[in-house]
Amino acid sequence: MASASIARSETGDPLLLTPGPLTTSKAVKEAMVHDWGSRDAAFIAINRAVLEGLPKIIHGEAEFVTVPMQGSGTFAVEAMLTTFVPRSGKVLVLVNGAYGLRAKKILDVAGRANVVHETAEDTPPDLAEIEQILAADPAVTHVFAVHCETTSGIRNPVEAIAALVARLGRRLLIDAMSAFGALPLDSREVAFDAVAASSNKCIQGVPGLGFVLARKTALEETKGNATTLVLDLHDQHQAISKTGQYRFTPPIHVIVAFHEALKEFLAEGGVAGRGERYADNARILIDGMRALGFETLLPEARQAPIIVTFHMPKDPAFVFQRFYDALKDRGYVIYPGKLTVADSFRIGCIGDLHAKDMKAFVGVVAEVLKDMGVGLKSAA
Numbered sequence: 087m088a089s090a091s092i093a094r095s096e097t098g099d100p101l102l103l104t105p106g107p108l109t110t111s112k113a114v115k116e117a118m119v120h121d122w123g124s125r126d127a128a129f130i131a132i133n134r135a136v137l138e139g140l141p142k143i144i145h146g147e148a149e150f151v152t153v154p155m156q157g158s159g160t161f162a163v164e165a166m167l168t169t170f171v172p173r174s175g176k177v178l179v180l181v182n183g184a185y186g187l188r189a190k191k192i193l194d195v196a197g198r199a200n201v202v203h204e205t206a207e208d209t210p211p212d213l214a215e216i217e218q219i220l221a222a223d224p225a226v227t228h229v230f231a232v233h234c235e236t237t238s239g240i241r242n243p244v245e246a247i248a249a250l251v252a253r254l255g256r257r258l259l260i261d262a263m264s265a266f267g268a269l270p271l272d273s274r275e276v277a278f279d280a281v282a283a284s285s286n287k288c289i290q291g292v293p294g295l296g297f298v299l300a301r302k303t304a305l306e307e308t309k310g311n312a313t314t315l316v317l318d319l320h321d322q323h324q325a326i327s328k329t330g331q332y333r334f335t336p337p338i339h340v341i342v343a344f345h346e347a348l349k350e351f352l353a354e355g356g357v358a359g360r361g362e363r364y365a366d367n368a369r370i371l372i373d374g375m376r377a378l379g380f381e382t383l384l385p386e387a388r389q390a391p392i393i394v395t396f397h398m399p400k401d402p403a404f405v406f407q408r409f410y411d412a413l414k415d416r417g418y419v420i421y422p423g424k425l426t427v428a429d430s431f432r433i434g435c436i437g438d439l440h441a442k443d444m445k446a447f448v449g450v451v452a453e454v455l456k457d458m459g460v461g462l463k464s465a466a
């Protein structure tokens with residue numbers, strides 16, 4: 087083991103096979119090695135380019151605006167829910183993992199009425215049941231859905247959910263945090279009022295900026311809805327569109343790095359190019375791990391190419407902490423499971439990771455299993 091090579095990113099760091107923050111390019115990190123004043127014209131121009139570029143990713147440049155929100159992705163989700171849902175509103179929350187549950191908690195804290203449709207972590211929401219709930223409860227104004235529920239890696243059918251929600255005359259709010267930029271979401275075909283995402287997932291920036299792409303006509307109706315000052319997207323949008331500046335200190339370095347990350351994203355071919363690389367990564371990972379005897383939680387049809395959940399092998403020689411530590415020693419950081427349906431662990435396919443990294447990773451997993459005395463092919 088001592089002679090084996092250790093995987094490293096361009097900047098000599100372990101590779102993060104996690105759902106974010108994730109491995110970023112050297113150029114993205116180098117973009118931050120400067121100082122800018124928040125009123126600096128150069129920074130204001132970079133900020134504007136970022137805000138104007140993001141709606142194009144959902145083909146929404148005519149109908150949508152970007153409202154950024156300082157903080158991690160959850161800040162953007164909380165801002166979206168508490169700005170778009172009026173105090174008299176009620177939300178149907180679709181839950182099949184931790185992020186759906188978090189949205190419910192946000193609504194509870196904010197005093198917004200809500201009802202939950204929950205399915206198991208490996209099961210998409212039931213459209214017929216959503217229809218029944220909406221038909222029976224006219225008080226429900228909004229539906230909240232998670233595009234890729236990162237808890238398991240399941241791809242939820244946002245297109246079908248959106249069609250149903252629109253048919254029943256309600257508004258859709260989407261948490262697309264771990265899918266944005268990799269899974270297509272076309273606002274010309276999928277009806278929603280707002281979608282939340284962040285700098286440090288599939289766009290491959292560094293953490294610190296959330297954002298909400300808001301339908302202009304819907305955002306205009308949200309004045310006075312907010313129940314916090316900081317997370318008020320209507321107010322944030324007013325200030326930025328009038329002055330080009332944030333109301334409160336912006337995460338300048340994060341925004342400049344995000345600008346660089348967006349350039350790399352476009353150079354790779356946008357959603358199509360990035361989605362394809364991640365799909366390749368996921369394919370290599372899943373095929374390789376299955377050949378070693380591991381089993382995925384999800385069937386192919388439900389698996390997003392973002393993060394893959396594997397069942398914990400039953401062989402008593404497999405001790406997850408040893409497996410994790412041995413992979414870390416070889417330069418790969420993986421992710422523990424967070425599931426109730428199965429004892430599991432997760433491996434991410436996103437970030438500055440390429441086919442060669444995934445192939446090398448699978449090779450190292452085989453070596454680690456051997457070192458642990460876990461029988462290949464009988465691992466699961």
Ligand SMILES: *Cc1c(COP(=O)(O)O)cnc(C)c1O
Pocket residue numbers: 105106158159160161163185232234235236261262263264284
């Ligand atoms: C990462 C993620 C978030 C935000 O998490 P933060 O830790 O606040 O950045 C929200 N929803 C989903 C689906 C995510 O994957």
